[in-house]
Amino acid sequence: MTVLENTPDEKPTASSAPWCSPVTERYNTRIVLTTYPGQSAVNPVPLKWGEKDPQERGPILVSRNGKTLNRRNAIGAHGGSYAFYSALAIAAGDLPVNFKPDFTNTQPTFDFPPQEAWGDPTKIVSMDPFGHDVVKHYKKHLEDGLDARPTIAITRATMRVSEVSDAVKIGRVPVDGEIVLNPSGDVRVTKVAVEPVWYLPGVAARFGVDEGLLRRALFEHTGGSYPELVTRPDIKVFLPPIGGLTVYIFGPPGRVSDPNFRLALRIHDECNGSDVFQSDICTCRPYLTFGIEEAIKEAQNGGSGVVIYFRKEGRALGEVVKYLVYNARKRGGDTADKYFQRTENIAGVKDMRFQALMPDILHWLGIKKIDRMLSMSNMKHDAVVEQGIPILERIPIPEEMIPADSRVEIDAKIHSGYFTTGRKFTEEDLKQVKGRGWECWEDVTH
Numbered sequence: 001m002t003v004l005e006n007t008p009d010e011k012p013t014a015s016s017a018p019w020c021s022p023v024t025e026r027y028n029t030r031i032v033l034t035t036y037p038g039q040s041a042v043n044p045v046p047l048k049w050g051e052k053d054p055q056e057r058g059p060i061l062v063s064r065n066g067k068t069l070n071r072r073n074a075i076g077a078h079g080g081s082y083a084f085y086s087a088l089a090i091a092a093g094d095l096p097v098n099f100k101p102d103f104t105n106t107q108p109t110f111d112f113p114p115q116e117a118w119g120d121p122t123k124i125v126s127m128d129p130f131g132h133d134v135v136k137h138y139k140k141h142l143e144d145g146l147d148a149r150p151t152i153a154i155t156r157a158t159m160r161v162s163e164v165s166d167a168v169k170i171g172r173v174p175v176d177g178e179i180v181l182n183p184s185g186d187v188r189v190t191k192v193a194v195e196p197v198w199y200l201p202g203v204a205a206r207f208g209v210d211e212g213l214l215r216r217a218l219f220e221h222t223g224g225s226y227p228e229l230v231t232r233p234d235i236k237v238f239l240p241p242i243g244g245l246t247v248y249i250f251g252p253p254g255r256v257s258d259p260n261f262r263l264a265l266r267i268h269d270e271c272n273g274s275d276v277f278q279s280d281i282c283t284c285r286p287y288l289t290f291g292i293e294e295a296i297k298e299a300q301n302g303g304s305g306v307v308i309y310f311r312k313e314g315r316a317l318g319e320v321v322k323y324l325v326y327n328a329r330k331r332g333g334d335t336a337d338k339y340f341q342r343t344e345n346i347a348g349v350k351d352m353r354f355q356a357l358m359p360d361i362l363h364w365l366g367i368k369k370i371d372r373m374l375s376m377s378n379m380k381h382d383a384v385v386e387q388g389i390p391i392l393e394r395i396p397i398p399e400e401m402i403p404a405d406s407r408v409e410i411d412a413k414i415h416s417g418y419f420t421t422g423r424k425f426t427e428e429d430l431k432q433v434k435g436r437g438w439e440c441w442e443d444v445t446h
């Protein structure tokens with residue numbers, strides 16, 4: 001191991017950095033900077049990605065706590081981006097370094113039937129197919145003191161979305177007592193939260209790139225945070241510090257994997273400004289609530305409805321870049337012909353969502369075909385179809401749901417290849433599609 005001497009008996013000297021002594025109180029072992037295969041202390045628990053028997057596959061162990069450090073078979077940390085809050089909590093003294101969670105009563109509220117894809121190393125490469133049943137499958141490892149943790153949680157809830165409540169009030173969505181519970185529009189839902197777990201050879205294959213190149217890029221562009229990406233080619237699994245996804249299932253969850261039931265599906269990427277705060281610059285929330293409504297109706301008609309919400313804010317460019325783009329658009333004349341160019345000028349690309357990994361969750365759920373896909377995105381469509389899941393019908397957002405200032409976005413998307421049943425646009429048409437200017441703001445901001 002590459003270690004940095006920092007033993008508890010080490011006396012801080014005048015030249016010690018001021019943070020040295022609290023470090024020795026909280027971490028009383030040497031710092032392991034990185035490890036190499038074949039070192040005497042390195043003894044990973046076998047992990048065979050793609051084995052359909054969870055015992056054969058083995059648990060995913062990523063923690064550096066206690067005895068798990070030497071038995072790790074994965075790089076990164078649990079919790080996606082929230083791992084950094086755990087680190088803060090430990091540094092602040094709120095969380096013990098070797099805290100062991102108590103998983104009593106945390107088991108899934110629904111047992112998803114195992115799917116063939118769970119044992120296929122090419123079909124699922126960005127989540128752990130056994131991540132919801134870690135306590136059941138890896139009890140022995142937990143009892144041995146190894147820090148295995150769930151990366152999927154399955155629960156149920158009642159939700160209320162104002163647009164759906166409005167649809168119930170005007171009778172567009174009936175109250176059935178099972179899915180829509182009452183005239184206020186309370187809706188029953190099963191939810192699945194998933195944290196990312198990447199099988200690096202599989203992720204590299206999805207993008208058609210070399211695994212070594214992928215590892216190098218991940219190492220370099222995370223500030224050199226994960227040296228084992230380079231020093232431990234024997235470890236194939238990485239838990240990246242990024243957001244995951246949530247699945248919302250309307251109707252009995254057992255129907256989702258049964259091709260005899262019709263399926264309506266909305267795959268949605270996060271847009272906090274619209275999804276939560278209802279900005280009118282894009283179609284995100286309207287399409288999301290339309291998707292929820294259609295999913296509910298499909299379930300009420302005896303089928304199944306699924307909405308999958310990915311944490312890929314601003315096309316995975318983040319909200320800061322997105323707002324910079326908004327400014328550039330509004331100051332430079334907001335026309336549809338320049339829409340994507342503005343993003344490319346600032347981010348270098350127009351989109352970083354890489355839908356190639358998105359279909360994993362569909363395989364995990366056992367979805368074999370999609371009857372009604374509530375999306376116009378050609379990228380989502382192509383990624384799903386390339387994974388062997390046919391889409392029988394594509395449903396664009398209804399015209400009347402498109403907010404005032406989002407015409408620029410939707411027309412630019414249609415021009416760039418998004419699905420439409422309406423009219424297509426020429427470059428000349430796009431120049432005429434203008435967003436709202438900022439002139440009207442002058443009075444209130446000055």
Ligand SMILES: Nc1nc2c(ncn2[C@@H]2O[C@H](COP(=O)(O)OP(=O)(O)OP(=O)(O)O)[C@@H](O)[C@H]2O)c(=O)[nH]1
Nearest residue numbers: 268269270271282284312313314315322375376377
């Ligand atoms: N960078 C950037 N991102 C944007 C902008 N407008 C919307 N977004 C993001 O684009 C994404 C839109 O995702 P979705 O609502 O799933 O829509 P889509 O993939 O474009 O296609 P549909 O499925 O047809 O709705 C979200 O992540 C938004 O935050 C913009 O001007 N710049």
Ligand SMILES: [Zn+2]
Nearest residue numbers: 271274282284
């Ligand atoms: Zn949006």
